[in-house]
Amino acid sequence: MKIRKSIIALIVILLGAAFLRLYRVSDYMTFLGDEGRDVLVVKGILEGNLTLLGPRASAGDFFTGPVYYYMMTPFLWLSQYDPVGPAIMVGLFGVATVFLIYLVGKNMFNERAGLIAAALYAVSPLVLQYSRSSWNPNTLPFFSLLTMYVLYKAITTARSWKYYILTGFLLGICIQLHYISLFLAVAVAISLFIMNWYLNGKIKVLQTITYYLQIFLGFLIGFSPFIAFEFRHDFQNTKAISTFVTNDTVQNGYATYNAFYEPIADVFFRTFARLVFAFPNPVEYPLFPLLGLQLAGLVIIIMAIAAIAMLFKHKNKFAVMLLFVWLIVGILLFGLYKKPIYDYYLVFMFPLPFLLMGYLLAKVSELKKGKFMYGALITGIVVVSLLLVNIANNPFTKPPNKQKDQVKNIAEFIISKLDNKPFNFALITPGNSDHAYRYYLEIMGRRPITIETPAVDPDRRTVTDQLIVVCEERGCKPLGHPLYEVAGFGPATSVGDWKLPSVEVYKLVHYKETVVQ
Numbered sequence: 282m283k284i285r286k287s288i289i290a291l292i293v294i295l296l297g298a299a300f301l302r303l304y305r306v307s308d309y310m311t312f313l314g315d316e317g318r319d320v321l322v323v324k325g326i327l328e329g330n331l332t333l334l335g336p337r338a339s340a341g342d343f344f345t346g347p348v349y350y351y352m353m354t355p356f357l358w359l360s361q362y363d364p365v366g367p368a369i370m371v372g373l374f375g376v377a378t379v380f381l382i383y384l385v386g387k388n389m390f391n392e393r394a395g396l397i398a399a400a401l402y403a404v405s406p407l408v409l410q411y412s413r414s415s416w417n418p419n420t421l422p423f424f425s426l427l428t429m430y431v432l433y434k435a436i437t438t439a440r441s442w443k444y445y446i447l448t449g450f451l452l453g454i455c456i457q458l459h460y461i462s463l464f465l466a467v468a469v470a471i472s473l474f475i476m477n478w479y480l481n482g483k484i485k486v487l488q489t490i491t492y493y494l495q496i497f498l499g500f501l502i503g504f505s506p507f508i509a510f511e512f513r514h515d516f517q518n519t520k521a522i523s524t525f526v527t528n529d530t531v532q533n534g535y536a537t538y539n540a541f542y543e544p545i546a547d548v549f550f551r552t553f554a555r556l557v558f559a560f561p562n563p564v565e566y567p568l569f570p571l572l573g574l575q576l577a578g579l580v581i582i583i584m585a586i587a588a589i590a591m592l593f594k595h596k597n598k599f600a601v602m603l604l605f606v607w608l609i610v611g612i613l614l615f616g617l618y619k620k621p622i623y624d625y626y627l628v629f630m631f632p633l634p635f636l637l638m639g640y641l642l643a644k645v646s647e648l649k650k651g652k653f654m655y656g657a658l659i660t661g662i663v664v665v666s667l668l669l670v671n672i673a674n675n676p677f678t679k680p681p682n683k684q685k686d687q688v689k690n691i692a693e694f695i696i697s698k699l700d701n702k703p704f705n706f707a708l709i710t711p712g713n714s715d716h717a718y719r720y721y722l723e724i725m726g727r728r729p730i731t732i733e734t735p736a737v738d739p740d741r742r743t744v745t746d747q748l749i750v751v752c753e754e755r756g757c758k759p760l761g762h763p764l765y766e767v768a769g770f771g772p773a774t775s776v777g778d779w780k781l782p783s784v785e786v787y788k789l790v791h792y793k794e795t796v797v798q
Contacts, residue, residue: 291380291383291396291399294383294396294399294400294403295376295380295403297404298379298399301403301404301676302372302375302409302412302413303369303372303373304677305677306368306369306372306413307365307686308681308682308683308686309413309677309682310364310365310413310415310685311414311682311684312414312685312688312717313684313713313714314714314715314716315336315714316717317688317714317715317716317719317720318336318716319336319349319350319367320357320362320364320720321719321720321723323350323353323354323357323367324362324720324723324724326350326351326354327354332347332350333506333513334346334347334510335347335348335457336349343518343521344518345417345456345458345459346453346456346457346458346504346506346507347506347507348503348506349417349457353367353370353415362724364415364720370415370420371415372412374412374423375412375419377423378422378632379399379402380399382395382399382402382426382632382635382636382639383395383396383399385426385430385636386399386636386639386640389600389604390595390597390600390636390639390640390643391643393643394636394642394643394644396639397638397639397660397664398635398638398639398640399635400664401557401635401638401639401664401667401671402631402635405557405559405671406671406674406675407556407559407624408422408631409675409676411625411628411631413676417458417459418458418461418625418628419628420458421458421459421461421629422628422629422631422632424451424455425465425628427451428448428451428452428455429465429468429603429607431447431448431451432444432448432469432472432603433599435447436473436477436480436599437599442495445492445496445499446499448469448496449496449498449499449501450499450500450503451499451503452465452466452496452499452503453499453500453502453504453505454503456504457504457506457507461626464610464611464614464629465611465629467610467614468606468607468610468611469496471606471610472602473489473493476599476603477489477492479598479602480599542616544615544616544618544619544622545615545616547615547622548611548612548615548622549612550578550581550585552608552612552630552634553581553582553584553588553634553638555624555627556627556631557667558670559667559670559671560577560578560581561574562624585634587641588637588638588640588641589605589608589637591637592604592605592637593605594644595640604633604636604637607630607633608630608633608637611630611633642663643660645659646659646660646661684717687783688718689721690781691718691721691781691783691784691786692718692721692722692725693725694779694781694786695718695722695751695786696722696725698749698779698786699727699747702745702746702747703730703745703746704727704729704730704745704747704749705729705731705732705743705745705747705749705770706718706719706722706729707748707749707764707767708750708753708766709750709753709757709764709767710753710754711753711754713753715766729749730743730745732766732769734769744769744770744771746790747789748766748767748770748788748789748790749786749787749788749789750767750787751785751786751787752784752785752787753784757785759787759789760774760789767789770789770791771791771792772791773789773791773792774790774791774792775787775789776788776789776790
């Protein structure tokens with residue numbers, strides 16, 4: 282009966298997780314410039330144009346590895362080139378992460394801890410925010426947790442070279458998904474050293490070096506597409522990353538944090554508050570009473586400290602070392618980062634606070650006085666309260682953005698104004714890019730012609746007789762705009778101006794001066 286109850290509970294959790302990630306995903310998914318860029322590349326892969334590079338990093342002028350593009354490929358094909366396919370893939374990875382959290386919690390602690398951790402992760406609004414759209418960091422929670430779990434299994438049970446190579450391979454995938462996984466790599470290295478030391482009662486230098494080499498070999502395999510690109514292109518991304526780290530982050534001053542401890546304290550609080558407790562974003566603070574935020578923050582800090590303290594009482598010291606090193610290294614390394622720290626930078630640690638909180642609440646549930654299981658009552662109240670608060674803040678409480686449908690409708694409108702002739706295209710926007718529009722125009726068979734520079738196209742053959750301009754900013758004046766796609770078209774006049782629900786569309790043609798006889 283106990284086993285059946287656990288299985289039923291897990292099934293309910295997984296079904297809930299799937300619903301929250303996949304219901305109306307097409308209406309709520311993000312589909313802007315970055316997402317359009319990705320599906321354009323994946324469309325090229327499906328057409329035989331393979332790539333060794335992934336998306337451009339948001340923090341600098343360098344690229345990640347291509348693994349995410351190849352993960353997207355079958356889902357874009359199955360969805361018949363509808364961008365919702367890769368978004369569904371991310372949602373499925375989110376459900377798989379819920380199950381993996383249960384499995385890890387069960388094996389490292391106990392089944393109750395695994396179920397509590399999985400249930401809380403399944404409904405976390407911040408986790409859901411990054412589980413319903415196609416973006417390369419969004420699958421990282423699954424791979425980061427799997428990396429650490431395989432390392433745990435390598436030390437505690439198998440001690441086989443296959444597990445160490447698999448750890449390195451998964452780490453290579455993580456770093457391809459986002460460079461914040463370099464923090465995870467440091468946690469892996471330190472955890473392996475400490476756990477191996479504890480296992481043997483001393484440092485076995487040769488054995489430890491062998492394990493590191495096996496992980497490094499796996500990493501080379503997992504990171505091989507990016508390495509192949511670097512060899513073929515004189516390590517241009519490696520040089521760009523080095524420049525970013527040494528010049529941008531270290532030498533320049535940023536006002537975001539003034540001291541080493543400030544980002545550490547900030548990340549520690551957000552790791553628990555934003556993920557587990559649905560604590561509001563700072564921009565939303567004015568919407569809540571200050572005293573209420575302060576009291577909630579105090580409770581969260583107390584519970585976070587209690588979860589860490591309870592971890593150290595756990596008999597499984599390998600689980601203690603692995604999770605504590607993962608937490609401490611992940612948080613401390615942010616002290617070196619002086620730029621703004623966005624919530625998605627924490628994706629490599631997303632599962633961690635849920636495992637810690639799951640174990641804390643599982644242990645509290647065991648408290649009793651005589652036959653009165655007051656601990657179970659406390660845990661039940663806390664878990665139900667957290668579930669209700671998190672569900673109340675889920676994405677469905679806000680109207681759907683329907684960005685994908687908006688872009689599709691705008692593309693269809695543009696095509697209706699082309700008179701079946703070639704055209705150039707430009708997007709005037711405060712912060713987006715034109716890739717999403719170009720993707721839909723391309724799959725609809727009306728690919729815009731890109732205006733090349735005079736050095737590449739001295740005869741201006743890439744300049745057509747019409748330019749479609751989409752304006753996403755207010756007060757847009759496309760005539761004479763300095764944007765290259767507009768300026769490169771040359772002197773123009775407007776022959777069409779249409780206001781759509783979210784944008785304004787202009788049709789420009791070449792200006793012809795009237796000669797007076």
